[in-house]
Amino acid sequence: MYAGGFLGSGIALLALMYLMSGIRVTALAPGQGPGQIPGQVPSGGSGLAAEQRIQELGRQLAEAHAQQNQRLLAGSLVALAVMAGLSLLLGRLLAGRVLRPLRLITAATRRISAENLDQRLAVAGPVDEVKELADTVDGLLERLEASFVAQRRFVGNASHELRTPLATMRASLDVAVAKPGAAAQTVALADRLRTELDRVDHLLDGFLVLARAQHGAPADRTPVSLGGLVREALAARAADVAARALGVEDEVRADAWTAGSAALLSRMVENVVDNAILHNEEGGWIRIRTEETAARVRLVVETGGRVLDQERVDRLTRPFERLGADRTGPEGSSGLGLSIVAAIVTAHGGRLALLARPAGGLRVAVTLPSVAPPPAMPSSMAKHPVAMASAALSSAAGPEGRSR
Template identity: 60%
Template structure:
């Protein structure tokens, strides 16, 4: 004879057992209440029928009268029992309906708890933390199979994202060599002793401009790939106020050319310090300031504020600009590569469309948050929150 095999603990089996037990308990409770209320013992009164004497001899007529009286009493008892049975059934049905709903909610909550955990964990996992896994524990049932399948999907996605970032970084690095060769060839061609035609000089200037644009684009790719990999070596304590002031000072000529008014009164407080990679954080603030200058109107304004939150956990940098009114949905897409405000991908300006996507990657790599808002009055508000660290003692002295 074949050895008896224990059935696998599947979700279907658990549902069968739980619902079967609940139905059985409901039936038992219904019968118990019904018996207590409707099936109580009903005693027939033994009072003699009207007009009968205790000592009267039994005659046929008296016997017939007594039988008729007993039948009437029996009918009354049956009617009373039916009424009690109906009341008991209704009461039992109401009580067990409430009990069944409560028990069903409790049981459903316990059964669906693993699914809620899977849903919450899946919502939390994004492109920035694909290394996390559900790692659901429990019996090998359908829910466990679902969690393991999601983990396998996340593993494949992590590999794909890593391969994509490696390709972008490697391609950007390898393309720098031919670009440098092309730039050197232009310089050599223009440096010949014989006179160079004017058309050649103009063409060389246009080519050099395009090469510079491609070089900036490749540099943006490298920075973006580095930030997305989380390669944050050489962490040090940095002041957001000092970084913002340095970025403004380096772009003073561009600010003057656009006749912009800079309000940096909110950067007086030097309590907003964080820890991170100096190169990446400098690039982050540079990109925010560049974006504020580029996407602004002539004779507009820029407002900078650096603060530390009241709960002493976040260092904040807020950059606001004036300008035209933007759509919030368009602003939300600015963290994606090659997204610009009021321009398409064929934009031929100096921007690469990577500025705020690099900012978002650097902020995420440092454990911070980026909030982009279209101001109702016009312009853009960029708020960066990074983990706060204590101000160095030498600065406080």
């Protein structure tokens, strides 16, 4: 735009100069020579020769003037072309200088997410349109931060406060059932209510974990063995694996270490394993492996089953999002499992990827930053108790549930 404006104004200026250069200020009257008085007729042949000479000089002056105009026009066009090219460079430099604060604002805004809403642009400089824009964005971030903090505080406080009436209700049921001569219907009703109370308690526990994970980076960061957490989760669920006759392919590396909250990371692994067990087909299979690179560790859990829609799989990180009727029954999850996993992974600077396998089933990949194992706990953990628990898992699962 700058170069176009410069080029247009240059063309207009050049046209005006060319038109003005063609105006003749004085002109020689026909039949009038130098030194003649108007109305006087020259005598003799000398007057005729002088007039012809004057006309010849006039033609020569006109040709010289035309040539001069052509040279002026050509030089002006060349100068205009050169200056048009320079105007492109100058316009780019000026645009870059003017838009540099906007680029800084854009880059800073992209770095701000729900986990670091406390950051501000804090653009310094004169009070102009750019400064007003930055201050407006800072005000918006401040309101967003207050809204997020209020939401998380409400979820945490509400979940905590609801535990007291749940405990009271559970104690009342126990007292009613323990009374002598309690009717069979009362006992059956108490069992059903206990089941529902357990589900509500599990849901509140998920809310608390989700609120804590969404609060930001955990303060209690310590080195954690990702492979050890996986083996512990598998050992604790050996009975569930055996009950559904699931085959487990165990490729877990014990030297996969990351840094973070041990409680949150343990909950993350448990949710991923629970998801693989609960939402699997009877007699299906689970493939679990850990991978480690120079900067990252990865936990990959794959399951078989029916073919899933990738668009619906992408929404599983939202709270209460489920896939079909198999996730809505009384034995299904609360719909918070993978949303808790996503929040914990984000809080630890990692990445969660959910992929619907073309052959059927789901692939869950958790990528976290890797750290070196602490000196007191070497990377080789072949004698770790969770390794023996994993072996017990394979035995308990039967011939179809052993690791292949």
